[in-house]
Every structure is written in structure tokens, then in C-alpha cells.
Amino acid sequence: MKYLIDTDYAISFLKGKKEAVEILTKYQNNLAMSVISLAEILDGIYNQPEEKKRLIDLKDFLTGIDILKVDERVATAFAKIRSKLRAKRALLESLDIIIAATAMDQRLVLITGNKKHFERIEGLKIL
Structure with missing residues (x-):
């Protein structure tokens, strides 16, 4: 089984939070991340204190x-998920839907600290 790391979980790992470190270490040979999560993490690093150190830490984290x-497949999955959520009046932020669509398209389990947030998406596997 392969896993997709949500942005919040990657940030928790980088901050040294025990649960995130344990979980991601356990599955370290089976991890993937959406380029969207990478963009969100980088957005939180640039022009912030300790930018250089945090970029090095991120590079180390991303190894493997x-x-x-x-x-196109992720874009199609995104559109289908978003339209279902809109019909239920339960929309999430578009970037979160893209991350979920990536997990579903690649048949990955999403590792997230926002389980209730993502549970709105039918068929998404969550750890």
C-alpha cells in the first residue's frame, strides 16, 4: 500500500510532532506527496525566519x-469530486480537493490530520 502525505501532516513532521514522525517513519518507503502540498509548504517557508534551514529540512524530508x-486524470477527478461536494453544499478548498483527487486517482491512502475535513469525499481512503 502506498500513501499520500497531506500538507498538514508534512508540516507536523517538519515541526517534529511525535505522531507525524512515527507514522511517516513507519511508512517511509511507501510515501508520495502532491506537488500542491509541496507548493503550500514552500509558501510557508519563503520570506520567513530561518528560511535557508527550513528549505534544507524540507529537502531532507522529501528524499525518497x-x-x-x-x-488530466487528476483534473477530471477534481471536477467530479467538487461537483458532488457542491451538490451537497459541503465544498472544501480547491487545493484540498486536488490533493484528494490525486490520492484517489493513484489509489493512495491519504495521511492527514484533517480526517473530518476529508471524510466528506466519498471513496477517499484516509489514515
Whole structure:
């Protein structure tokens, strides 16, 4: 089984939070991350205190993690998920839906600290 790391969980790992460190270490040979999560993490690093150190820490963290890009299949999955959520009046932020669409397209389990947030998405596997 392969896992997709949500942005919040990657940030928790980088901050040294025990649960995130334990979980991501346990699955370290089977991890992937959306390029969207990478962009969100970088957004929180640039022009912030200790930028250089945090970029080095991020580079070390990403070693061995597959970075998954958004393609036509993910875009289609995004549109289908978003339209279902809109019909239920339960929309999430678009970037979160893209991350979920990536997990579903690649048949990955999403590792997130926002389980209730993502449980709105039917068929998404969450750890």
C-alpha cells in the first residue's frame, strides 16, 4: 500500500510532532506527496525566519518521497469530486480537493490530520 502525505501532516513532521514522525517513519518507503502540498509548504517557508534551514529540512524530508503532478486524470477527478461536494453544499478548498483527487486517482491512502475535513469525499481512503 502506498500513501499520500497531506500538507498538514508534512508540516507536523517538519515541526517534529511525535505522531507525524512515527507514522511517516513507519511508512517511509511507501510515501508520495502532491506537488500542491509541496507548493503550500514552500509558501510557508519563503520570506520567513530561518528560511535557508527550513528549505534544507524540507529537502531532507522529501528524499525518497515521490512528488506527484496534476494531470488530466487528476483534473477530471477534481471536477467530479467538487461537483458532488457542491451538490451537497459541503465544498472544501480547491487545493484540498486536488490533493484528494490525486490520492484517489493513484489509489493512495491519504495521511492527514484533517480526517473530518476529508471524510466528506466519498471513496477517499484516509489514515
